[in-house]
Amino acid sequence: MQLGDTLNISIDDIAQGGDGVGRMDDGRVVFVPRCLPGERVEGKITEIRDNFLRCELVDILEPSPVRREPECPHFSECGGCQFWHTDYQQELDFKTGAAMEALRRISAIEEWPEPTIVEAPETTRYRTRATFHRRPRDGDDGRGIGFFAPGTNRLVEVEDCPITRESVCRARRDVEDGLQDLGDVDIMVESASEDASVITIRVDELPGEPPEPLVDFASRLGDIDSIRGLRIVGGDRVWEEGDCTVDGDQILAELPIESLRMPAGLFRQSNRAANERLVEVVAESVQQGGGGTVLELFSGAGNLSFAMVDEADALLGFEVDERAVELANTIAMFAGIDTWMFREADLADGFHEALKPEEHGIFDQIVMDPARGGAPDVSREIASLQQEVSPDRITYVSCDPPALGRDLAVMAEGGWKPVGLTMLDMFPRTAHLEVVAVLERSAE
Ligand SMILES: C[S@@+](CC[C@H](N)C(=O)[O-])C[C@H]1O[C@@H](n2cnc3c(N)ncnc32)[C@H](O)[C@@H]1O
Numbered sequence: 011m012q013l014g015d016t017l018n019i020s021i022d023d024i025a026q027g028g029d030g031v032g033r034m035d036d037g038r039v040v041f042v043p044r045c046l047p048g049e050r051v052e053g054k055i056t057e058i059r060d061n062f063l064r065c066e067l068v069d070i071l072e073p074s075p076v077r078r079e080p081e082c083p084h085f086s087e088c089g090g091c092q093f094w095h096t097d098y099q100q101e102l103d104f105k106t107g108a109a110m111e112a113l114r115r116i117s118a119i120e121e122w123p124e125p126t127i128v129e130a131p132e133t134t135r136y137r138t139r140a141t142f143h144r145r146p147r148d149g150d151d152g153r154g155i156g157f158f159a160p161g162t163n164r165l166v167e168v169e170d171c172p173i174t175r176e177s178v179c180r181a182r183r184d185v186e187d188g189l190q191d192l193g194d195v196d197i198m199v200e201s202a203s204e205d206a207s208v209i210t211i212r213v214d215e216l217p218g219e220p221p222e223p224l225v226d227f228a229s230r231l232g233d234i235d236s237i238r239g240l241r242i243v244g245g246d247r248v249w250e251e252g253d254c255t256v257d258g259d260q261i262l263a264e265l266p267i268e269s270l271r272m273p274a275g276l277f278r279q280s281n282r283a284a285n286e287r288l289v290e291v292v293a294e295s296v297q298q299g300g301g302g303t304v305l306e307l308f309s310g311a312g313n314l315s316f317a318m319v320d321e322a323d324a325l326l327g328f329e330v331d332e333r334a335v336e337l338a339n340t341i342a343m344f345a346g347i348d349t350w351m352f353r354e355a356d357l358a359d360g361f362h363e364a365l366k367p368e369e370h371g372i373f374d375q376i377v378m379d380p381a382r383g384g385a386p387d388v389s390r391e392i393a394s395l396q397q398e399v400s401p402d403r404i405t406y407v408s409c410d411p412p413a414l415g416r417d418l419a420v421m422a423e424g425g426w427k428p429v430g431l432t433m434l435d436m437f438p439r440t441a442h443l444e445v446v447a448v449l450e451r452s453a454e
Contacts, residue, residue: 013055016068021049024104026112026411028092028441034063042067043160044086044095046074047104076100081134082172082439089160091173092441098133106433109411109443116415119422125431128291131283133438137174138201138260139280142182145194155186155197173439181207181236188227188240200274202256206238208274216244228252241274263289264317266345276334277310284436288444289317291432292377292405295448297321298430299403302374307357307388312338314377314407315350324349326370330356360387376404384413386420393424397451404449409436411445418447425452 019040021030030045039062042053050072053065070077080086080094093101106127114122130136145165147154156168170179178199185197189211198210211224219225220242228240228251239254258270261278263286279285292314296304301322309315309327311334318325327350329335335354342350355361357380376392378385392404404426408414418428430448437443 011055011058013058015055017053017055017063017065018071019051019053019065021045021047021051023047024108026108026441028105028108029064038062040065043092045070046077046096046100048074049077084157084166084168084171087159088157088166088168089162090157090168090171091439093439098129098438101438102127102129102435105435105441105443108441109433109445112411113415113418113445116412117418117422119418119428122428123431125433128284128287128432128434130281130435130438131287132281134172135175136281136283136438137171138178138282139278140171140174140178140182140199142168142197142199143194144189144192144197153194155182155189173437175201177201177205177236178207181209184234184236185209185227185240188224191221191223198275200256200278201260202238202253202274203260206236208239208241208254208256209237210241210243210275213242213244216242216247216249220249225251239274243275261311262313262316264319266316266319266341266347270341272311272337273333276337277331279313279436281436284434284444285313288407288434288436288446289314291434291446292407293318293321295403295405295430295446296375296377299375299405299448303371305370305373305376305401307361307376307378307385308380309338309352310334310379312341312350312352314379315352316341316345316347318377319347319350322375325351326373327352328355328357328361330354330358357385357388360391372399373401374403376401377407378404379407380413382410382413384408384410384417386417389417389420392426393421395424400451402450406447406449408445408447409442411443414445414447418449421449426450427452 019032021032023031025031029041029043032040042065044067045051052069054068056066057064076096082094085094142155144153144155154167156166159166181199196212199207202208231252239252241254242249254274255271256274258265258272261272296318304322304325306327309329315327332354335352338352426449428447429450432446434444
């Protein structure tokens with residue numbers, strides 16, 4: 011058996027990540043994208059490992075009764091989505107089942123509470139931020155704009171992405187003219203209001219002024235309704251034209267002050283309606299934990315923090331992005347929330363500084379929401395905290411169930427156990443799922 015060979019395979023399950031799973035006669039697992047349990051498919055081998063193979067889908071030989079015609083014309087090529095080939099309820103069952111399996115297997119924790127499943131309020135046009143790539147087109151000398159094919163840097167040209175807000179797709183189309191003289195660039199489009207976006211173009215270096223056609227394009231922004239501002243970021247230099255601020259409600263689920271404008275380029279949850287549910291779940295958990303003082307790790311610009319103002323007495327947030335920290339402190343100050351404070355800290359090596367009891371007292375609860383890779387060092391420190399300085403409860407928000415499973419395996423060594431679990435779909439049609447795990451520490 012070698013790369014490029016084709017296999018006929020029966021699909022039994024869906025794996026974390028969205029691929030269909032089959033099994034070879036020799037026991038090896040086979041992953042095939044865009045297929046469903048119960049299907050027989052033909053796949054072409056693209057990767058061979060000791061205990062698994064990966065295939066690309068060549069043909070569906072026996073389709074599942076729950077297979078649907080994809081509503082997105084790019085689904086067969088684009089790496090952005092994994093679930094246009096079945097209806098939403100099926101997708102949710104597959105995703106939550108795969109996430110639960112990954113959590114159990116990776117954490118090796120046997121006892122789990124029944125998960126609460128929160129479906130997405132909208133399954134299309136929900137995404138308020140998308141990063142498009144400008145790359146050479148296959149078969150001609152020009153460049154196009156779109157997303158990548160799965161696992162490659164091969165361009166799939168996309169003008170209109172059905173999970174992305176129409177206004178964001180419009181801004182992507184409108185900026186195309188200004189990019190004619192640029193090479194390979196990444197174009198992040200984020201909604202700044204219901205109708206307009208701010209565009210950030212990432213280049214390798216920005217030695218002087220941006221290229222003339224782009225400066226010319228930027229000078230015409232006043233006539234282009236879909237684009238509020240244009241930023242070019244190269245290394246640590248930023249060039250901005252137009253209004254590069256974003257309405258606060260595009261980033262924060264709860265606005266402590268009205269008419270808030272925030273700088274573009276900050277982290278944001280890219281599904282606003284689902285984000286409102288997420289912050290409710292977190293605030294409810296903090297309330298059920300008795301409120302008190304909260305240590306928030308990876309606090310961003312305060313999306314979770316400002317949603318738990320009524321549930322806790324005081325909050326100290328730690329975050330690496332200096333701009334987000336400054337902004338969160340300014341918001342707290344103007345809103346008169348004087349027991350909410352944010353500090354800049356790199357938590358990559360843990361958070362011992364954050365937990366000095368002599369400086370901050372002992373926190374009642376931790377809320378944490380790390381980036382996709384999870385928080386291995388923080389988890390190790392949490393596991394080794396002496397009981398007398400340890401918070402009683404952790405509300406852990408994760409956008410990657412395998413990373414959460416790894417961190418919980420570590421925390422379990424320190425006696426932390428899951429007592430609550432919510433799976434919240436912030437990313438319909440993709441294999442991604444947001445998980446909120448609530449942990450408590452057993453007394454022994
Ligand atoms: C998933 S976001 C969550 C932010 C916030 N909870 C929200 O809902 O907007 C993760 C945050 O972790 C921050 N971050 C990433 N690496 C970090 C590190 N090493 N130390 C501290 N913060 C970090 C990012 O800047 C980002 O704001």
